[in-house]
Each structure stands twice: as C-alpha cells, then as structure tokens.
Amino acid sequence: MAVLQNKNRTPYKNKRYSKPRKPVKKEIFINETRNETRIAITENGQLAEILLERPENTRMVGDIFKGTVARVNPGMRAAFIDIGFDHDGFLHFSDINESVHDFMDLFESEYDEDSTPKSRGTTVRGEWMPKPGQEIIVQITKEPIHDKGPRVTTHISLPGRFIVLVPNDKQIGISRKISNFQEKRRLQKIARNLKPDDFGLILRTVALGKSAEMIENDFNSLMSNWKIIEKEIKSAVPPAIVYKDMEMAFSVIRDLLTEDVGKIVTDSKKLYRKLGSYLKNLSPHLLEKLQYYNDPVPIFDAFNIEPEIEKTQHRKVWLKSGGYLIIDHTEALVTVDINSGRYQGKKEHELNSLKINLEAVPEVARQLRLRDIGGLVVVDFIDMDDEKNRKSVYVSMRKEMAKDRARSKVFELSELGLMEMTRQRIGPGLLYRVSDVCPICDGLGRVISKDTLMNKIERWIMRMKIENTERRLILNLHPDVAFHFTENSRESIRRLMWKYWVKIDVKNDAELSMNEFKIISKKSGEDITEQFIS
Missing domain, CATH: 2.40.50.140 (Nucleic acid-binding proteins)
Known part of the structure; x- marks a missing residue:
C-alpha cells in the first residue's frame, strides 16, 4: 500500500492539545499466575490498555x-x-x-596501573x-x-x-x-x-x-x-x-496511580501485600484504593475484561452502526481499513460516509492503544469529497489521540482518504507478545503462542471447576500443539492437574487449528468446551 506524503499537511503532536477534557474514571485490574502477569486499565468502564509480562519475556525498558x-x-x-x-x-x-x-x-579505578590514556x-x-x-x-x-x-x-x-x-x-x-x-x-x-x-x-x-x-x-x-x-x-x-527496573505491576502503580484512579484490584495475595507495602511508604493516602480479589470466578471474567482481550486478537472490529475496521500488520506499517459493512444510511453518500468515519475515529484510537500498536499507521477512511468533512475527521482524530499517554503525530487526510500517523513504539505490541509466526503460511499470518493457549486452557478449567465436578478430561489439540505439551512441555499439563485436581489426557485432533482446543468429558463423552468459554 503506497503512503502518500503531502508536504502541505502538518503533523499534530498530541502533547500540544490542551483543550479541557472530561473527568475519566480509571480502574486497574491485575491478574497474576505462575505463567504471566496481566494488567488491565479501564476508563469509564471500558478496557483502555492491556499490559502483559511473562517470566521468559520480562519488560526491558528502563534497564x-x-x-x-x-x-x-x-x-x-x-x-x-x-x-x-x-x-x-x-x-x-x-x-x-x-x-x-x-x-x-x-x-x-583510582588505582589503575595502566597509565596509558583510554580513548x-x-x-x-x-x-x-x-x-x-x-x-x-x-x-x-x-x-x-x-x-x-x-x-x-x-x-x-x-x-x-x-x-x-x-x-x-x-x-x-x-x-x-x-x-x-x-x-x-x-x-x-x-x-x-x-x-x-x-x-x-x-x-x-x-x-x-x-x-x-x-x-x-x-x-x-x-x-x-x-x-x-x-x-x-x-x-x-x-x-x-x-x-533492573521494577516489575511491571509496580511500575504501573508508580507511573499511573493518580487521584482519578478509583481502585486497584489484584487476585494475587502475594502481590497485594507487596503493593500495600510499596504504597504505604510512598503514598499512604492511596492505600485504601488497593483491593484483594478472592472469588473463584476469574478476575477478568468477573469484570468482563476477558472477552475484550479476546477481541484484540481479531482483525475485524465491529462498530455499533454495522460498519467495521480491518487491522493488518506488515513489516513497515499497520493499516486500518474503514468499511461501511451492514450500515444502511438514509442520507446521501457523503453524509453517510462522514457518519461512519466519525464513529470509527475513537475506535481506531482505542484499538491502537489497546493493542499497543506503534510506528507508522495508515488509516483508510471511506471517501469523502467535502474538504470540511475531511477536516472534521482530522480534528476528531487529533482529539482522540491526545488521550493516549504515548506520543503521536497525526497528519491530515490525503485526497485519497488516507490518514497517516505515528505512535510511540516502546515494545513489540500485544499481537507479537501473544502470538507466534504461523508455521503453515511461512510468516504471512500468525497463530497464538503455545503459552497463550495454555493460559486460555487454564482459565477454562478455572471456570469449569466453579460449576462442575468433572475429574477426568480429554484435551484435544492440533497435533503440533499436542506434541509440544506431551513431549517438550509436559510440566505444564502436570501442573494443571495438580493445581485443579483433574486428570487430563491430551489427544491429537487434526481438524483443530493451532489456535483452538476442545475439551471432552471422559465421564459423559460430551464436548463441554463452549460451556466455559469466556
């Protein structure tokens, strides 16, 4: 996709946008397991950021x-x-x-015996x-x-x-x-x-x-x-x-805990105590915001965060009007395509296009932040002929990107309806943290990583144990994934069996993709996967 450069268009830097904003109610939720730590930040009840850290892939910025x-x-x-x-x-x-x-x-050293000056x-x-x-x-x-x-x-x-x-x-x-x-x-x-x-x-x-x-x-x-x-x-x-900089949970509290944060909730008693000690020393007046979540329902299920995280792994993002976004990653840039989809407007084409484009703007800004997409981004809006309408979309995007704590520059729409922007990139982004290069298509697509799949399976078992007394399960996986968990990573399955007191038999299922799993009750022989999917 060609990126048009228009020298007459000037970038907008979000740090200069100073128009007063409406108060935002923020909440921080921390899910910690042996395999990973996930932090969800919500604004006015909507998921705004998801941060992820695993033992083998800890945060490096600041080291x-x-x-x-x-x-x-x-x-x-x-x-x-x-x-x-x-x-x-x-x-x-x-x-x-x-x-x-x-x-x-x-x-x-003051006692360096080598008197030769160093370069x-x-x-x-x-x-x-x-x-x-x-x-x-x-x-x-x-x-x-x-x-x-x-x-x-x-x-x-x-x-x-x-x-x-x-x-x-x-x-x-x-x-x-x-x-x-x-x-x-x-x-x-x-x-x-x-x-x-x-x-x-x-x-x-x-x-x-x-x-x-x-x-x-x-x-x-x-x-x-x-x-x-x-x-x-x-x-x-x-x-x-x-x-080595602080663990991710502590750095988030250090950098983001302000008066407008309503609460911090974690499901880890160990982390709860550590954060309590940290806040007591630095900001004791904020200690009352820290809460320990001790319910059998997974914390991200209880606060409706898990379904939103699942959506970040999809290319297509639906808009309320019936339109949708398509987000694609390439080596050079990320493209976002706006489509009218099922939307049936009653007005003329220009006004219908403006309506969908303006609806798409806050969702584009939200997805960039939620998926931690950085670098060069090109948004392909639905064509509009009126310069005032293109200006309106540009101003709206400026306003939305100003809410993001990552630095960004936004350029006006080109005559072809393309908007170029850059967003500060600190890490590889959420997609690359939770997925691997697809071995089938030789890198043209991606599949969720085996660690991510194992974490999804564990959360499924957590939900199942709340309502079900199943003791023996058959776990069906793509043959390559099944081989990994039975040969290269047996300890992962053993740990689940001991932790949740359930017997798991891993079976090959060539009909499943590498992103999927199927769980069968050994007692009834029924497929019970969908019963406990978030």
Missing part, C-alpha cells in the same frame, strides 16, 4: 547495562552496543549525552562518536522488535513516584501538565534544595500538591538506588546488566 561499543556506523549516525543480547543495542548519536566520557571516567572517542561535525571496544553505560528505551536489537541511550534516568533522577545532568524540570505558576515555583524550590551537583531532577505530574517531605523521601530512595548502581557499574565486566 541499565554496562556494554561495549561493537561497531560505529557514521553514515547512520549510530553505534551498536554489545549488551549481551542476540542483537546489539542501537545507539543513535542524538541519544548520546555530550559529557558521557566524563561520566564513564567516574567509574575508572574517549572522536568528534565529527560537532557530534561525539564512541570508538569500538570502548565501555559505555546505556539504558534501554525500546525493546527488541523482530530482528532488531533494543534501542538504547546514554541519557540515564531513574523514575520515582514523584521525581525522576537524572545522573550526569544539571537541569531541573517540571511536568508540562502542571500549569499553576505558584505550584511550579514551589516545586522548583523543593528541587533546588534537594539537587546534588551533577544530577538533574524532573518533577512528575503526581508531585502536584505533595509535601516537601514526601518528595524528599522519594528522592532519598532514588539516591540510594543510584549508589547501588554505581557499585555495580564499577565491579561489572561488560556486557552486564547493572540495574
């Missing part, structure tokens, strides 16, 4: 590494850093702190370039995607609840969302009193109205962490990780 410059490519204005991954980290020259060489000198790199056209073999401290800003390594920066930062600590910097920053002049001055004064030499501080939005004591406690905690990191940097032999 700090001591690496070695593997190679430098001046033409790309980038260096590639060996931090111990299959693919080297990508360090663009624009992500290199101007005083990074002074920063690295802080970690050289600090070179400067080309005003830009400092590292040299191959040079040790360097970097932080991951984007996770690996496809066959690309992670993106890294030398601008190190440690986020806390109220402030962000920036080593090797001298600036004080205040969140742009804090607009009150008196409050800005108060926070700047607090920051000046706290800031050590060679450190920068950024006051986050949640610092608004917080006491100097609370902000100082957060600062002291971050400084303690940094002292530990400094020791790790001095002793580590590259490539080595010197700092």
Whole structure:
C-alpha cells in the first residue's frame, strides 16, 4: 500500500492539545499466575490498555547495562552496543549525552596501573562518536522488535513516584501538565534544595500538591538506588546488566496511580501485600484504593475484561452502526481499513460516509492503544469529497489521540482518504507478545503462542471447576500443539492437574487449528468446551 506524503499537511503532536477534557474514571485490574502477569486499565468502564509480562519475556525498558561499543556506523549516525543480547543495542548519536566520557571516567579505578590514556572517542561535525571496544553505560528505551536489537541511550534516568533522577545532568524540570505558576515555583524550590551537583531532577505530574517531605523521601530512595548502581557499574565486566527496573505491576502503580484512579484490584495475595507495602511508604493516602480479589470466578471474567482481550486478537472490529475496521500488520506499517459493512444510511453518500468515519475515529484510537500498536499507521477512511468533512475527521482524530499517554503525530487526510500517523513504539505490541509466526503460511499470518493457549486452557478449567465436578478430561489439540505439551512441555499439563485436581489426557485432533482446543468429558463423552468459554 503506497503512503502518500503531502508536504502541505502538518503533523499534530498530541502533547500540544490542551483543550479541557472530561473527568475519566480509571480502574486497574491485575491478574497474576505462575505463567504471566496481566494488567488491565479501564476508563469509564471500558478496557483502555492491556499490559502483559511473562517470566521468559520480562519488560526491558528502563534497564541499565554496562556494554561495549561493537561497531560505529557514521553514515547512520549510530553505534551498536554489545549488551549481551542476540542483537546489539542501537545507539543513535542524538541519544548520546555530550559529557558521557566524563561520566564513564567516574567509574575508572583510582588505582589503575595502566597509565596509558583510554580513548574517549572522536568528534565529527560537532557530534561525539564512541570508538569500538570502548565501555559505555546505556539504558534501554525500546525493546527488541523482530530482528532488531533494543534501542538504547546514554541519557540515564531513574523514575520515582514523584521525581525522576537524572545522573550526569544539571537541569531541573517540571511536568508540562502542571500549569499553576505558584505550584511550579514551589516545586522548583523543593528541587533546588534537594539537587546534588551533577544530577538533574524532573518533577512528575503526581508531585502536584505533595509535601516537601514526601518528595524528599522519594528522592532519598532514588539516591540510594543510584549508589547501588554505581557499585555495580564499577565491579561489572561488560556486557552486564547493572540495574533492573521494577516489575511491571509496580511500575504501573508508580507511573499511573493518580487521584482519578478509583481502585486497584489484584487476585494475587502475594502481590497485594507487596503493593500495600510499596504504597504505604510512598503514598499512604492511596492505600485504601488497593483491593484483594478472592472469588473463584476469574478476575477478568468477573469484570468482563476477558472477552475484550479476546477481541484484540481479531482483525475485524465491529462498530455499533454495522460498519467495521480491518487491522493488518506488515513489516513497515499497520493499516486500518474503514468499511461501511451492514450500515444502511438514509442520507446521501457523503453524509453517510462522514457518519461512519466519525464513529470509527475513537475506535481506531482505542484499538491502537489497546493493542499497543506503534510506528507508522495508515488509516483508510471511506471517501469523502467535502474538504470540511475531511477536516472534521482530522480534528476528531487529533482529539482522540491526545488521550493516549504515548506520543503521536497525526497528519491530515490525503485526497485519497488516507490518514497517516505515528505512535510511540516502546515494545513489540500485544499481537507479537501473544502470538507466534504461523508455521503453515511461512510468516504471512500468525497463530497464538503455545503459552497463550495454555493460559486460555487454564482459565477454562478455572471456570469449569466453579460449576462442575468433572475429574477426568480429554484435551484435544492440533497435533503440533499436542506434541509440544506431551513431549517438550509436559510440566505444564502436570501442573494443571495438580493445581485443579483433574486428570487430563491430551489427544491429537487434526481438524483443530493451532489456535483452538476442545475439551471432552471422559465421564459423559460430551464436548463441554463452549460451556466455559469466556
């Protein structure tokens, strides 16, 4: 699909959209099992974000590494850093702190017997370039995607609840969302009193109205962490990780728990206690929002979240009018096609097209956020001839994308009805986290991963045990999947049997796709799969 570039069209950056918004009631739900942690964020009762983390694929953004410059490519204005991954980290020259060489000198041994000066790199056209073999401290800003390594920066930062600590910097920053002049001055004064030499501080939005004591406690905690990191940097032999950011559940609470969050609900007693301790130290007044869910019905079923998550794995998204979206992923971009579908308008074609397009706009924005789609996105709207109508759709999309905490740029519609936009990409997106490349079509499509399928089976058994006394089940799977669970991953099935006290016999069923499973009651011989599907 060709992407048209119109130089007369200007991008809209969502961070500049300042029109007052209606209050949004947020709720956070956390489902934790041995296999994965899932976090659902709802806004006014509707699922807005789903975050997922598994033991073998933990979140990397924010992790700090001591690496070695593997190679430098001046033409790309980038260096590639060996931090111990299959693919080297990508360090663009624009992500290199101007005083990074002074920063690295802080970690050289005072008793280094080698008196030969170490190379600090070179400067080309005003830009400092590292040299191959040079040790360097970097932080991951984007996770690996496809066959690309992670993106890294030398601008190190440690986020806390109220402030962000920036080593090797001298600036004080205040969140742009804090607009009150008196409050800005108060926070700047607090920051000046706290800031050590060679450190920068950024006051986050949640610092608004917080006491100097609370902000100082957060600062002291971050400084303690940094002292530990400094020791790790001095002793580590590259490539080595010197700092691992918080678990996903804690980072979400740290970054997203504000006064407009109504409640945080988790089904893990262990996590409930840990989060309670964390909140007690940093924001005790928010402790009452934390709730423990202890009901046999799975938490995401009880709050009608599971069906919405299932829909994110489908290409087609229905609109209330009968129209629908088709979302397709390619290597270069993501396309969203708007179709009128079953909609039968009574007005002329232009007005019908405008109605469906305007209905599609908030759903497109929601799906991009829900599926964590980043990079280049092209939306193919239904054709409209009237320039005012195209402008209306553009303005509406600007407004909807401004609600997203990920940065984005939105361009006006082209004459062919195409809208180009970019959305900040930090990770591979939800689709790539829960699916594998399809082995049948050689990568043209995707199937849900075996871990995802096993988690779906476990949730099915949880529902079944609430209403049913079945003790013996036959689990039918595609032959390739069945082989995986009986030969390569037997422990997964054994764990389910012990945990739910049920005997499971795995059988091959060539009629099933790799996304499906079928469960038969051994007692009655009946297919009971649909009875307990969410």
